[in-house]
Amino acid sequence: MKRLINRVRRLPIASQLTVLIGIVLLVLFSVILVTVQTFYTHLIQTQMELRARQIAENLANVALPALLHSDEISLYQNLARVTDQSDIVFVSVLNGDDKVFAWSAPQPYDTLLNLVNLNPTLLRQVRQADYLFEYFPTRALLEVYQPIRTNGTYWGTVLLGLNYQHIEQVARQVRWLSLTVGILLILLVIWGVQKVSESVLAPVQQLVAGTEQVSKGNFDFRLKVEREDELGFLASKFNEMIARLKSYQTRQEELTAQLHEYSEHLEEKVRLATRQLRQIQEEVLQIFHQIPIGLLVVTEGGEIRWFNDELVEVLKIKDRSRLKNANLLAEKVFLDGKFQGKLREVTRAKIESTFRIEFKLSSVSTRLLEVRTQPLLGENSQAVGMIFIIKDVTRETELERQLNRTQRLESMGKLAGGIAHDFNNILAIILPTAQMLKMRLASDAELVPMVETIEKATSKAADLTSQILSFARGSKGGKMEVFNLNDLIREFQTMIGRVVNKNIDIRAQLDENLWNVEADRTQIEQILMNLSMNAVDAMPNGGTLLYRTENLELVDAESMIPQLKPGRYVKLEVVDTGIGMSKEILDRIFDPFFTAKKKEKGTGLGLSMVYGIVRSYRGYIDVSSQPGHGSRFTIYLPATSRKIQNSNGHALQAQPGKWxxxxxxxxxxxxxxxxxxxxxxxxxxxxxxxxxxxxxxxxxxxxxxxxxxxxxxxxxxxxxxxxxxxxxxxxxxxxxxxxxxxxxxxxxxxxxxxxxxxxxxxxxxxxxxxxxxxxxxxx
Structure with missing residues (x-):
């Protein structure tokens, strides 16, 4: 009943009024009719319902197998036997979808359809009930709805029509007149009510229809304004409202389109910015790792956040994973405790500074590091960590030291060269004059020795100036010839082996494919002599003196000797296992007149002369030494591609007076x-x-x-x-x-x-x- 009421409520208002008035009239007439008929029909109604139910239950049991097996023939036979009874008007079997599966009736099929009222409400209700009855008093018809079930599964419905006309035959004449009049009145009233409702409620229905169109998004719909009363005013305002909604919709669509376009543009800009940011991050990270300076970033709590590849190389860290997530303040990160202590001190102080510190790679190897510290600033410019910029300046410091030494020696060389030049001019006057005087005084036994003394003194002074000139890089005016340094070393090795102590082992490691050099052979012998005698003096208790040669080709990218131009060089090493030299001596080793020997053992010009000769050939000399670990002198001389020429010169005969x-x-x-x-x-x-x-x-x-x-x-x-x-x-x-x-x-x-x-x-x-x-x- 509730479902029926809800369905009625969903009808239009006019239909609701019509239904309500019809129901009221029907109830009034029904009360009268029911009162009259109740006494006559109650007695037989119970027996008739009992018989109808029994027939319906039997048919349900018979129809179940037919439905399960779709056996329409046998079912039609059984239904026909039931309809042979005079009071059975029809029998119909409906399937699970409430469709007619089989039927039987004495009347034709179209007449049957008129008789059978397939009430959808009862068909739904019977699914949950054991049976349902429906009376049709006007036709003296009782309809029985019997569900067909098995094991709780609904399979269909048996609809049985039972005629109880013979029961009401007498009462029909009595109520026919009243029923006819009542029906006509009810229909007339319903028709009148329907017309009045349609006239009054038609604008409302239009308004409802318009509202439905608007709810579907149709803002072009308009109501027809045919009245000037309140309903007409409502329709007019409704049309104005729809027009404004149409304007709002148009504006909303425009804004939506603009918003969509802006959103797409914004998404594209975001994608582009994200891609650029990712590219910048990759470039910064690549630069961070490829920059040739060690970088270390730590938080204020000491946690290591970032470090680059150069830092690992500078500090020679074998296991770089040891730095990840390490804490500089809480644990030992670096092998050199002094170095880490300095970093801890700066991290706690959060100060900007620059300092140099030695870093121990091992017990015998150290690096000089230049460390620059910079606070890492966060929000409000507050320090949230430290940035350490670490650079290995060992090689740079050594080059600076060598450059300073070279510049100092060049300045001294220029001064010495100027003095030697003037001094040689004086000697150039004295020596020939003494020789001419000796020739003219050849018969004077008393004066000749005096002139010879002057000659000898002049020769010694010339030797001294020659050494000064060698230091001054100007002694390249001798006889230039092409020769192989290995041949010179073998000859010199044999010669010096005769004069040094037997407890000194003289060895040679010579490159058999050594390139030739072009130089004054006497000067190169002088270099070997000075370096060898210094080595011998450094080994008073014996040791090893080694000569080593090899070829060396320098190119721009590979040259670690900035004093040399790219090209081919012959490398000569003179190595001893003597007492070695301190850093203070090494800084002045090539200074003229500087010597670490006793006064009677050296003048301080030997190594200065070696330095000058090497530089005069555009070569380079380097020395390394540590106290107690001997010394190593390394000389680089330009190589030549010219071959050695065998000279077979002959003595020339002077022809005085001819030229x-x-x-x-x-x-x-x-x-x-x-x-x-x-x-x-x-x-x-x-x-x-x-x-x-x-x-x-x-x-x-x-x-x-x-x-x-x-x-x-x-x-x-x-x-x-x-x-x-x-x-x-x-x-x-x-x-x-x-x-x-x-x-x-x-x-x-x-x-x-x-x-x-x-x-x-x-x-x-x-x-x-x-x-x-x-x-x-x-x-």
Whole structure:
């Protein structure tokens, strides 16, 4: 009943009014009819219902197998036997979907359909009930709804129509008139009510329909305003409301589209920003790990947050996982406790600082580290940790020390070279003059020894200045030749083995494919002699002296020796197992006149001379030593691709008086001495005090001059420029260059331009005559 009431409530208002009024009228007439008929029908109703139920139950039992097996034929036979009874109007079997499965009735099928009222409400109710009855008094028809079940499963319904017309035949005549009148009145009232309701409630129904359209999103719907009463006013306002909603919807769609477009644009910008941020993070992380400086980031509590690959390399950390999540303040992170203690101190203080500290890699190996600290700032610029920038400056410090030493030695070399130059000019006057005086006093037994004493003293002074010049990098004016350093070392090894103590073991590890060098052989022997004697002096109780050679090719990316240009070099090592040297001695080892030996054992010029000779060949010398661990001197000399030439020279015969010589020197005393000496030998002499005069004199007496003796260092115009001017007019004109000292660069430039003959001041008469004769005969 509740379902029926709810269904009625969902009907339109007009239908509800019609139904309500019809029900009221029906109830009034029904009360009268029921009162009249109750007494007559009650007695037989019970018997009739009992009989109808029994028939229906029997049919349900018969219909169940037919439904299960879809056996319509047998079911129709059974139904036909039941409808043979005169009071059975029809029998119908419905399946589980309430569809007619089988039926039987004396009347035709269409008539049966009119008789059978398939009440959907009863069909739903019978699923849960044992049976249901429905009376149709107007047709004297009782309908029985009997469910077909098995094991609680609903399979269908047996609908039985029982005619009890014979029971009411008498009462029908009595109530027919009243029933007819009542029905007509009810229909008339219902029709009237329906018309009035439709007229009054039609605008309301339109409003309901419009509301339904709006709820579905149709804002184009409009109500027809046909009335001027309250319902017409309501319809007009409803239309205005829909128009505003339409405007709001249009604006909302525009805003939604703009919002969607902005959202997509924003999403694209977010994706782009995210991709850029990820790329920046990757680049920063790559830079962080590839930067050639160690980086360490710790929190204020000491936890290690970040560290890069260079830090692991600088500190030689074998297990880098040991640093991850380690605490600098609470546990031992680094092997060097002093180093970690300093980092802890700075972390607690949260200060910016720069300091240098030694880091022990092992018991015998240390690194000098430069550490710069910077607080890591968080919100409100508060320090939340520390950044440590750690750089290995061991090599840099060593290079600075070497550079300072090189610059100091070069400055001292320039000073020594200037002094030696002037001193050699003086000796160049004294030595030939003494030799000429000795020749003229050959018969004076008393004076000759005195002149020889002057000659010997001058020679010793010349040796001293030669050593000074070697230090000054200007002693490259000797005889240049191509030779193999291994041959020189073997000869020198045999020679020095005869003079040193037998408790010194002399060894050699020589590269058999060693490249050749081009140098003054005597100077290289001098280097070996000085280094070897120093090594012997450092091993008073015996030891090992080792000579080692090898080839070395330096390129830009591989060169660890900034003093050398890229190229091929011959490497020579002289190693001893002596007493070694302290750092203080190493810093001054190449200073002239500095010695760690006793006064009677050294002058302090040996290693200075070695340094100067090596630098004059554009080479490099390095030394490493520790007290008690011996010393190692390493020399790098430029290699040459030229092959060794076998020289079979023959003695030259001087021809005094044959040649005409132009003497060019800014020292007047030296020119006067040379003129006197060469005139004595019957040479014809021209004089010039500088290069400019020499050029002018050559241009004037070109065909009267056979050879030029040219000083290199002169005012106004030096020997290099003067020779260049002369060679422009007369290529390959014989010139002998002479100097007490000249920078190595000038010697290199002279050789590059073709100069072959050099005479070092001071020189003896025979040396001067010999080189003049060689030069002229070669030309």
């Amino acid at each position: 005409r010589i132009l003497v060019v020197d800014d020292e007047e005393m030296l020119r006067s001495s040379l003129k006197s000496m060469l005139s004595t030998l019957k040479y014809r002499i021209f004089e010039a005090s500088n290069g400019q005069e020499a050029v002018q004199l050559f241009q004037k007496h070109r065909h009267e001059i056979d050879v030029i003796l040219m000083d290199i260092q002169m005012p106004v115009m030096d020997g290099l420029e003067a020779a260049t001017r002369i060679w422009e007019e007369a290529p390959d004109f014989p010139i002998v260059f002479s100097s007490g000292y000249a920078p190595p660069a000038k010697f290199e430039e002279l050789r590059r331009r073709g100069a072959k003959n050099f005479l070092k001041k001071p020189y003896q008469i025979k040396d001067l005559v010999d080189i003049i004769e060689r030069t002229l005969q070669a030309s």
